[in-house]
Amino acid sequence: MTAARTPGFDGHGIDGHGIDGCGIDGHGIDGHGIDGHGFDTLAIHAGQEPDPTTGAVVVPIYATSTYKQDGVGGLRGGYEYSRSANPTRTALESCLATLEGGSRGLAFASGLAAEDALLRAVCQPGDHVVIPGDAYGGTYRLFARVLARWGLDYSPAPLGELAAARAAITPATRVIWCETPTNPLLGVADIAALAELAHEVDALLVVDNTFASPYLQRPLALGADVVVHSTTKYLGGHSDVVGGALVVRDAELAERLAFHQNAMGAVAGPFDSWLVLRGVKTLGVRMDRHCANARRVVDLLATSPRVTRVRYPGLPDDPGHAIAAKQMRDFGGMVSFVVAGGEPAAVEVCRRTEVFTLGESLGGVESLIEHPHRMTHASVADSPLAVDPGLVRLSVGIESAEDLRADLAQALG
Numbered sequence: 585m586t587a588a589r590t591p592g593f594d595g596h597g598i599d600g601h602g603i604d605g606c607g608i609d610g611h612g613i614d615g616h617g618i619d620g621h622g623f624d625t626l627a628i629h630a631g632q633e634p635d636p637t638t639g640a641v642v643v644p645i646y647a648t649s650t651y652k653q654d655g656v657g658g659l660r661g662g663y664e665y666s667r668s669a670n671p672t673r674t675a676l677e678s679c680l681a682t683l684e685g686g687s688r689g690l691a692f693a694s695g696l697a698a699e700d701a702l703l704r705a706v707c708q709p710g711d712h713v714v715i716p717g718d719a720y721g722g723t724y725r726l727f728a729r730v731l732a733r734w735g736l737d738y739s740p741a742p743l744g745e746l747a748a749a750r751a752a753i754t755p756a757t758r759v760i761w762c763e764t765p766t767n768p769l770l771g772v773a774d775i776a777a778l779a780e781l782a783h784e785v786d787a788l789l790v791v792d793n794t795f796a797s798p799y800l801q802r803p804l805a806l807g808a809d810v811v812v813h814s815t816t817k818y819l820g821g822h823s824d825v826v827g828g829a830l831v832v833r834d835a836e837l838a839e840r841l842a843f844h845q846n847a848m849g850a851v852a853g854p855f856d857s858w859l860v861l862r863g864v865k866t867l868g869v870r871m872d873r874h875c876a877n878a879r880r881v882v883d884l885l886a887t888s889p890r891v892t893r894v895r896y897p898g899l900p901d902d903p904g905h906a907i908a909a910k911q912m913r914d915f916g917g918m919v920s921f922v923v924a925g926g927e928p929a930a931v932e933v934c935r936r937t938e939v940f941t942l943g944e945s946l947g948g949v950e951s952l953i954e955h956p957h958r959m960t961h962a963s964v965a966d967s968p969l970a971v972d973p974g975l976v977r978l979s980v981g982i983e984s985a986e987d988l989r990a991d992l993a994q995a996l997g
């Protein structure tokens with residue numbers, strides 16, 4: 585069914601103001617704002633009007649599975665069963681749709697649940713998907729171990745090179761799946777160019793916008809058809825929830841995805857939706873600090889004799905810098921680097937940090953460090969997506985920058 589929208593929860597911003605899909609708060613590709621409202625205003629208010637019955641300023645956690653009907657078929661606000669729609673989830677979905685410049689958002693139990701629903705909705709057995717040569721490990725595993733058995737074919741390609749992306753397309757290609765920046769190498773792909781390429785062959789461009797978040801990058805405005813999020817990361821922002829989301833602009837595609845969301849059932853629960861919604865309110869201020877701290881950390885790493893390579897799209901000599909500067913507001917909080925001495929040296933650095941917590945995931949207020957080869961990317965160790973055993977990945981948090989720099993300096997020895 586169609587998830588109902590109470591007034592103001594229509595996915596089009598607050599007070600009936602729409603969103604023109606052009607740029608980020610005056611910092612976008614073509615300089616347009618979001619119809620008179622800044623990003624941070626929308627993050628706090630879109631889809632979140634005070635409760636009409638009590639005046640509660642914060643959207644309540646609607647812990648209910650079902651809804652009283654006023655006579656058979658007489659739905660209040662369209663709600664009938666919480667797999668189909670729940671008001672807390674609706675508020676989150678509406679807010680995310682607004683922030684990404686889409687017509688509809690759909691919240692799922694995890695990023696991978698969102699990906700699975702999307703791929704089963706837009707592909708069928710026999711179709712083909714071009715995926716990034718350094719896709720998120722869980723995304724690669726979903727293609728290689730789950731959807732391949734369903735009959736979905738895929739080819740990894742370095743999507744930072746347009747010619748390589750083009751060469752990977754087959755007559756059966758239905759989707760180009762892009763992540764930018766990528767995990768863990770922070771590779772950058774040109775969203776506008778990939779959208780053009782996908783549309784040339786009647787395929788969809790899907791962009792996993794988890795690393796950038798809509799504050800830094802808005803793929804739909806650049807021509808992408810679907811945005812994917814692990815809301816577990818920057819959108820939630822506090823390492824206290826696992827969730828996922830899809831945002832689209834096309835109404836027909838939105839309906840198809842909503843059907844699959846309900847038919848497959850991996851929806852975000854009301855408490856999880858509430859946590860993500862709360863996180864989103866501070867997305868802008870958190871991202872500004874994540875980016876500023878990442879720059880300070882990169883400055884330190886770039887001068888360390890123990891570090892042989894730093895991967896960060898904000899570095900002027902990074903291969904992705906020019907495109908990142910064109911399509912992103914800032915360069916994000918993720919940094920990867922290679923330690924001289926390979927795996928044992930990288931593992932030792934991860935063991936020695938004290939402020940950076942050794943752990944998987946990313947995008948929370950606290951800084952995390954991890955060893956992709958043996959942790960997040962262990963599942964791709966024997967695949968074409970295997971990563972350098974000397975690589976260390978940082979999710980730079982919003983603690984005091986000096987503490988983060990001192991911690992890394994002592995860990996590098």
Ligand SMILES: *Cc1c(COP(=O)(O)O)cnc(C)c1O
Nearest residue numbers: 694695696720767794814816827
């Ligand atoms: C974490 C992550 C995912 C998967 O999301 P889950 O919420 O863990 O299921 C997908 N893409 C990227 C880039 C991620 O970092």
